[in-house]
Amino acid sequence: MPRIAYAFPDEVLEHVFSFIHSDQDRNAISLVCKSWYEIERWCRRSIFVGNCYAVSPVMVVKRFPKLRSISLKGKPHFADFNLVPEDWGGYACPWIEAMASAYPWLEEIRLKRMVLTDESLELISKSFKNFQVLVLSSCEGFSTDGLAAIAANCRNLRELDLRESEVEDLSGHWLSQFPDSFTSLVSLNISCLGSEVSTCALERLLAGCPNLQSLRLNRAVPLEKLVNLLGRSPNLVELGTGAYTSEMQPDVFSDLSRAFVGCKQLKSLSGFWDAMPYYLPAVYPISSRLTSLNLSYATTESPYLVKLVSECRNLQRLWVMDYIEDSGLEALAVSCKDLRELRVFPSDPFGLEPNVALTERGLVSVSEGCPELQSVLYFCRQMSNAALVTIARNRPNMTRFRLCIIEPRKPDYLTLQPLDAGFGAIVEHCKNLRRLSLSGLLTDRVFEYIGSYGKKLEMLSVAFAGDSDLGLHYVLSGCDNLRKLEVRDCPFGDKALLANAAKLETMRSLWMSSCNVSFGACKLLGQKMPRLNVEVIIDERGPPDSMPESCLVEKLYIYRTVAGPRMDMPGFVWRYTGP
């Protein structure tokens, strides 16, 4: 067999490899033999680094000399919910600097949960002659000045997407930095920006970019201006409106409606801040074209909401607030047979009593009526095992299931039992489940089910659940494909963690906060497992060295790495260093 491999010159192999795009396949190719590793690394064009600390920029640049596209993720997912302190890390700067010198032909940078400075943005704008795509998802640390540099210098920019980033918004003038000759823009997402952007600059930009397909405006763009903008971008496929509210004027209404109709490719709508019921029907004429609708910023309690949703017969994705209520979801289940993804967000997350009539029934209806439903994120205030079992039986094709019962540790409201059986049914029936988030009252039993049945599970989020270490042990020993585990406020401790230490090297990361892991266990893990970074986020009590070994750590983040301890740990992150 080796003889056959040598019979192909490198160029042929390289050509064959060029048809392989999936990262996993590429990784597999590189493991076949040394020569394939060499050939592959020279022709890899795109990499994805799920944890920026798992490997160093120097190592990446050394191994892959010809990258055109890089994706990096930084902070742990729970940073989204303020569980990770400021200045924890996730700095993009060392990566940008390494790439600036190594990859003059880099085209695409995608960052998630990373800290990026204006200097880095400027470096990007000046280092890469053919830079095309910048996606900054949930990033922070930069201002509109950095964006101005990008606008001014990236002549071939196709995509600028700031989704959900925190940008220091100095002014809207950065948008005017796009030169008059700029024509390449295909996608622009500025929905996270606070201040007004110059509508003139926007109009000029749109006029110059005939290939614009995706435009997501920010809340500061008034509804009246939207009409003009739509007129200049007739090829839009995705639109994010600004504030969807105005004085009730029939002119504006009909202009808006006409503008929507004029965008014949329009399939996806989002934005809808402060949505006024009066203007929702402006969407009706195009509702049957819509495949994606994000109404999750629309704080509208209105029957128009339900009507709109019911009119969108071809809807595949719906994000909405719980104002839709069970009745709206029932209507959705009747009308939208192609629905694949549903997210329902809470309108009053901190209130103790329900403010809307949204219960488990809505989700059950959708699971019954929508055969393609695969991905669910659902916030509600009550759940039952019976409902979960029904959902599981209805939808064995579920791949992502995230349920958040707002009150921690709430039992089945009918039987007052833990929800173990319900979630157990989910993992048992949904054999391709890749992502699961748990809530409600749960004992170790649910983890036993997850360990037994969750063989394809890649990401698990757990909060206020379980009785003992057994819970953690079941998951770590049973879920063969587990990559990310994040746990908070569960009684999981040293035993399960240490007993499954080897498992941790097969995962991307483990987050545990407010659990029962001791400093002693962290030290031991750090000592014995050089390929893990065991990082303790220190709280008020002081660094772990000063504490008795039996003291519990408040926050723990463990991830596999080939880069050794990270150099940029802030003072409040501790890592075992000594002998």
Added chain:
Amino acid sequence: MDVRSRNEEVSPQLLDLIPKAKKEWRMNEEGRTQNNKNTKKDKSCCEERKLELRLGPPGGEDWFLPHNHNTKNSDESVLYLGYFPSQQTEKISTSPWACSSSSKASSFLQFPSCSPQSMPEKKAFSSSSSANPAVSSNISQKRTAPGPVVGWPPIRSFRKNLASNGISKTAHETQQQQNDVADKVAGKKPVVDNVGKGLFVKINMDGVPIGRKVDLNAYDSYEKLSSAVDELFRCLLAAQRDSSAGGIKNKEEDEEKAITGLLDGSGEYTLVYEDNEGDRMLVGDVPWHMFVSTVKRLRVLKSSELSAFTLGNKQHKKAT
């Protein structure tokens, strides 16, 4: 869903064990691992109580997991957390990434003492009170206004204050809404979010390095705010005391001193705030709603450090 008959037995036993388990979960004085008082299956290798870990392949054959129940009907559902008889050879695993189910169970170190647990005796941990001193314990028990549980429910900051606040917004307000995060770079981000249902202000306490945020809309009087502050910081203060005294932290027996007299100067600490003009004021002087509309951040100071300067500002304000 198959429900093992064993479970019916286990659940009530589990509940019975809670008070017992709580006591057993105490850390012993040598600061070693938490004891697992397991009398049923005690293999008496408990002489060695050091923390050790096991580097065997995950899910390897040495694990007897209770979920193999459908093949076994033993009523001793035994969980081996890495207990090995002493004659096993010790080999170090050489392929770190391999998730192999190789039959060479490479065990590095023996797992401790804590010999196989049997199901009925597993600890039912009462998680509400012990896991995290910093999380308000209100959440699990009462239905009165809860203290803020950080990061729960798990929604992004920009979704928290979406409740409509009127049609016209200034850019500044909009920015506040969109940039609502608990801890931000000082001086660059707003510390007050004044929209919708939540009014989160930062609160720092002397001697506690990491600040918190409180939602003033959750309270309607100074008394409630004061007791919330007490709850929020009481555990943290106790933790600080413990650490400075070098004592063993023992949550269950900790006597946390209540923080009282925040409003009248009688206690060890006093609550002050910064208003929208940057002045530092004592909390409690103006009507509640006026306080809520001008407060920008809160501080809990040691009463002994309240200087004349601080109070001077207040008096000056009163005069004008």
